[in-house]
Amino acid sequence: MTDPADLTACEARALIGRRAxxxxxxxxxxxERVRSLDPAVNAVVAMDEEAVMAEARASEARQMSSEPLGAVEGLPFGxxxxxxxxxxxxxFGSLIYKDNIARRDDPIVSAMRRGGAVVLGKTNNPEFSLGxxxxxxxxxxxxxxxxxxxSAAGSSGGSAAALxxxxxxxxxxxxxxxxxxxPAAFCGVVGYRPSPGLVPGNGRGIGMFHLSTSGPMARSVDDTALMLSVMARPDRNDPLTPVLDGGTIWNAAELARPAPTDAAQWRVAFTADFGFxxxxxxxxxxxxGRIDYLRSHLGRLEESHPDCSDADRIxxxxxxxxxxxxxLDGVRRTPESYGPNVHAxxxxxxxFSVEDVTRALTAQTxxxxxxxxFFGTTDFxxxxxxxxxxxxxxxLYPTEIDGQRTESYYHWLSLAYAVTLAGHPAITLPVGRDEKGMPFGLQIIGRRNEDAKLLSFAREIEAICAADPAMAFxxxxxxxxxxxxxxxxxPGFKGFE
Structure with missing residues (x-):
């Protein structure tokens, strides 16, 4: 019998719905899985077992009643x-807040609880998620x-390792x-960066910047889509979330169950480096190897990418x-309380000068x-x-890649921030292992605000790759x-030595 901990979210939710x-x-x-494996990886850093079980019992009571069940009913989440x-x-991974106990739920947690999910615990991240x-x-x-x-990568490394x-x-x-x-790529799971505003949040200090967003992580595209449909919601407190008559431009049902698609009908570009x-x-x-494998399954597939000039500088x-x-204010008050990435x-x-900022904002436009x-003639x-x-x-971070020095602690993340700058949705899909035996993650990028279409295409790629053991999860x-x-x-487990 399958250990319930190894079920996908959709499998578990279906069984819960049938009272199985x-x-x-x-x-x-x-x-039990946390107790057994967390010592090896240190993914879950805070957990109240009594609270977890109390939430699970409340979910079980709903399951056994005639009450409608939530979209993520009974599913534990980190x-x-x-x-x-x-x-x-x-x-926040900071010694400044090591004794900070939350007094209320973040809106994302509240949304998941309304959907019936059970908070498992907190997952690890770098100091202030920098790096x-x-x-x-x-x-x-x-x-x-x-x-x-x-490394489990980051900054959502604890979540990826837990999954x-x-x-x-x-x-x-x-x-x-x-x-x-x-971290999804390093650990062999799925990570989804949504279009700006799809998942509203209150964690951005500068709310009009779209660089940062929250999103779901899971072990399959369908699981990711299910979680995204619950995280996505109208919220006027996020200036990037369009709210129209109490709703949004995104349809939660379409996100949860993306329509089937034929991968061969789309125009697909591929690039190993975005030119920089x-x-x-x-x-x-x-x-x-992945492109060669996918070539016979896709329609138009050509090596190309948008012009990403000056991406590093922007x-x-x-x-x-x-x-x-x-x-800035915190570092000025107590510089000794912050780690190297914050100071960097x-x-x-x-x-940077005011002129630098002006030029960067103009260049980003x-x-x-x-x-x-580019996306006028390309779908993905x-x-x-x-x-x-x-x-x-x-x-702490790669200082060189194949003998070439990196420019900063985040320069090696350029394949990701090339997409961030344009504000497009992107998903990491685990597709087998590299020649060192570590997971390899394929990034798939779609048009801005067409998240359901991206999830649908990613699900098709996932199915195509699952047919070959060398490309599978x-x-x-x-x-x-x-x-x-x-x-x-x-040695060196804590701190930055």
Missing amino acids: LSPVELARACI VKDMIDVTGLPTT ANTRNAVYGATGNPHDPAK ACGMAPLCTGSDTGGSLRN ALTEGIIRRAFT FAVLRGVAMLGSH NIDEGLS SYYRRWQD ILSPAVTISPRDWHE PRADIAALAKAPPISGM
Whole structure:
């Protein structure tokens, strides 16, 4: 019999709907999985087992009544330690907030609870989610479930690792320079960056900037779509969420159940580097293998990409502005309380002039329009999700890629922020492993606001790849992780040494 912890969200929800699986049974299985595997990877950093079981029993009571069940009824979900869950710590991975206990739920958590979901616990992230290596001085490092000595990426690394271990069928994440997509690629799960405003949030210091967004993570496209349909909602507090007569321009039902499509009917472009990214040779070779495999299944497939001129500079300046808005005052008050990535952002942000910011904003507008022109004749773009194969988590960030030096701690995330700058939705799909045996993530990018169409196409690609064992979902070795030594015993587990 399948362990309930290994069920997909859609499988579990269907069983709950038929009263063939109790939410209590599912919650117990997920808690047991955390107890068994979390020492090896350190993905779930806060959990109140009594509260989890109380929520599961309440869900079971609804299941056994005539009350309509929610879309995600009885499904445990992990919550990134950047957003609040009543009664649990929200530390942001920062020593400044190590004793901070949330007094109310974040709107995303409230939406999931209204849909019947059960909060499992908080998942790890880097300090203030800055950087794509999940390490901090509060909870320590998160290891990759496929090799705990390697990075789970970030910043939603705890969520990705928890999913790959079967600790929860759903998890929240957030994304500026790929923080949903990068860890999904490293850990072999699905991460979805939605169109701006689709998932409203209150975590952006500068609300009109679309660089950052929350989104869903799961173990399949259908699971991701289900969670997205619950996270998406009208909210006038987010200036990027259009609210019309109490609703939005997105249809939640279409997001939850994207219409079937024929992958061969679409015009698809592919690129290994968008013309500027330092993409590692091992990733280029893995990507070429996927394109060769998909070629016979797709209609028009050609190597091409939008003009991404000056992407590195635009992202550096706009990210610097956003970080100054969030952290400048704190760093000035107590500089010793912040880690190296925060200081790097502040120093870089302060180095830019008003003229630099003006030029970056103007250049981003041109950049966006070039992407719209490109998508006038293209339906989807395929690329690798991340520029490198997972490395040792002791390396705070890659300083070189195939002998070429990176320009900053986030420069290696360029395949992700090329998309962020244009504000298009993108999904990371796990498609087998690279030649080092680590998961490989394919990034699929769609038109802005056409999220349901992107999910539908991604589901078709997922099905095509599942037919070949070499391209299918890469599963972590649960038995080996259960016997692995605790990651907390590794040198340098906490902090940045």
